Amino acid sequence: MTDVKAPAGPLGTNPAATAPAGARTAADVVTPEVVAQLTRDVVGSGRTANHTPLTEEKLADLPESTPEDVADAYEHARAAQPVWAAVPVRTRAAVLLRFHDLLLERQAEVLDLIQLETGKARLHAHEEVQSVALAARHYGRRAPAYLRPRRHAGVVPGLTRATELRHPRGVIGQIAPWNYPLELSVADALPAFAAGNAVVMKPDTETALTALWARDLLIEAGLPAGVFQVVLGEGPVVGPEVVRHADYVSFTGSTRTGREVAKGAAARLVGVSLELGGKNPMLVLHDADIERAAAGAVRSCFASAGQLCISTERLYVHESIADRFVARFAERVRAMRLGGSLAYGAEMGSLAGRRQLETVIRHVDEAVAKGATVVAGGVARPDIGPLFYEPTILEGVEPPMAVCTEETFGPVVSVYRFTDEDDAVERANATAYGLNAAVWSRDGRRARSVAARLRAGTVNINEAYAAAYGSVGAPMGGMKDSGLGRRHGSEGILKYTEAQTVAQQRLIPLAPSFGMDDEAYAALMSRSLKVMKVLGLR
Structure with a gap:
């Protein structure tokens, strides 16, 4: 399957609908021998099948x-x-x-x-x-x-x-x-x-x-x-x-x-x-490096065709730079190469299933019908493959459009403009989800201050999602409806364990002893507790 650029205009035809000569195919990779080796220990008395979204054929x-x-x-x-x-x-x-x-x-x-x-x-x-x-x-x-x-x-x-x-x-x-x-x-x-x-x-x-x-x-x-x-x-x-x-x-x-x-x-x-789930925000502050932020937005919004729980679906841009940012972002998106060949080169692949494609089409078409504007993309690409959809930027998205609040889980991002950072933070937090977020600014202190106010389990500064997710010594997970618990770091392994405390008492019991009556023991323990506080013991 050939990789092609997402066109700026209407759908065209695929100039090369077949894979290049010598390219690996599904039949080359998923052989009967490979399947037999991998499934040898699967406990299953029935039969099922899986399929490749690149052609929708059985694998x-x-x-x-x-x-x-x-x-x-x-x-x-x-x-x-x-x-x-x-x-x-x-x-x-x-x-x-x-x-x-x-x-x-x-x-x-x-x-x-x-x-x-x-x-x-x-x-x-x-x-x-x-x-x-x-x-x-x-x-x-x-x-x-x-x-x-x-x-x-x-x-x-x-x-x-x-x-x-x-x-x-x-x-x-x-x-x-x-x-x-x-x-x-x-x-x-x-x-x-x-x-x-x-x-x-x-x-x-x-x-x-x-x-x-x-x-x-x-x-x-x-x-x-x-x-x-x-x-x-x-x-x-x-x-x-x-x-x-x-x-x-x-x-x-x-x-x-x-x-x-x-x-x-x-x-x-x-x-x-x-x-x-997530409906993750990205905030581009007034002092952001527009070129770096636009490149970061491509990664943040369209990695794995947007089918990433920590990808960006809501993009908040300061009004003072919004026109320049959106223009540069859209230029990059229109130049993206789409494809499904088993090789490096494509910048975005296919959606993974028919249901995902239908959700993307429904969200975009409904938003446009209710007044949203397509800045880039907005169409399916069956000429590349049955489940391909162009990376899409929308503006003018408002409630009750489904794309405004529901998780699309596809290559679609909505751009919102703001003039006040407090308002941007409030709008970013105004969702049932709280999984991931990103903040772009040249001022690290300002960015960290904004990040700390976002209700998300991970926040990236001047990066899309990989900085936080890849820092595996630190916890990763969601707030609110985005989940419970954490992966990575100590929490990522201790959750799989039961804690047990073994306490050994030596010399004297924790009870009246050496002829003490209850009152004397209580008085001794009270004095001991006061002393331990004075000594700073925890």
Whole structure:
């Protein structure tokens, strides 16, 4: 499939509808041998299939799991987990470091799979490789420190010794989405494995080969096969079963489904982490570097065709620079190369499914019908592929247009102008979501002040999303309807553990002793508490 530029005018015809001579095709990448290797351990008694959005043709026949198959997968995982948990944490962490190296060595294989299963441009597929490698290195190096026993001040200094231990929860139920099939599957599982857990994962069927490839690579790196189980099938059928058996649930997906997952976990009194939807804002302040901000906006809005939970859908620009910024931004967008070849070069790929395309078309067409203006894009590109849509900039978007408040999850951004920073912050926060945001300014102090006032789990300054997301030592997650819990950093691994306090009392009991009556003991403890406060003890 040839990469072509998004035209400034009406749809044209594709000058080269077929792939260049010698280019790899789906048949070259997804061979029967590859499918058999990747699906050999999938617990599934039925059959299903996945498809490539680049042509909407079938990629592979896959096993389909029933509720009974999910229960079997958990049984296998529970048998393997105690043996894995008994392995020293440094040995478990070393598996992640070997996986890191194998991933980078064999990245071409998974880049092809990601592109075929999601339709995204190769550079955007490589972002997943980068993110997973960062997570593998981080937890491979830091897991022993995160999980080590920690001493805490005892109730009586010198006489009480309190130690915090971290135990694996058991078997983690993970439900992963289709939009980032490598990053949002295996990267979330890596800290769970390092903590001594097993994982039963349900990836989206349409992107299952990528997740299964990552599992295969982890096994090659030394992970016991029984510790990582995969089940496949329809979300409404298999998803509740994954939640039903889990000791902890990790979910990434829509806010609507996340609420159902949370209900299922709450009914069983098991923990849950949820990364959900977003309607993310980007603020371009009056002193921003227009050229850098326009380039950043292209990345922020159109990475993976906008099918990224932390991508920008609302763009707030100071009135004093709005005309220049919008003109430069639109110029860059119109020059973007669209394509689906299994090679670098395209700046944006396809949407991943027919439903996503329909949502994008509905949002844009409704906005235009109600008075919004298309600055760039605004049309589908079936000449490139069945699910391609031009990167689109809208102005004049107002309620009750759906694109104003609903998550589009596609290559569409709405531009809003402001004159007062306080007003811009208020408007940016005026949403049920709070996942990611960006601020552009030459004044770092001003930008940090604005960032601290935004109700979003991550905020990037003079970058789109990668600065915060890629800083894997820091927590990443959503506020408000964008989720619960965090990935990355200490929270990203400790959530997969149970904390246990072991307190040892020495010499004297915490009770009347040496002939003291209750009143004398109470008086002694009261004096001791006052002294400890004076001494600054915590």
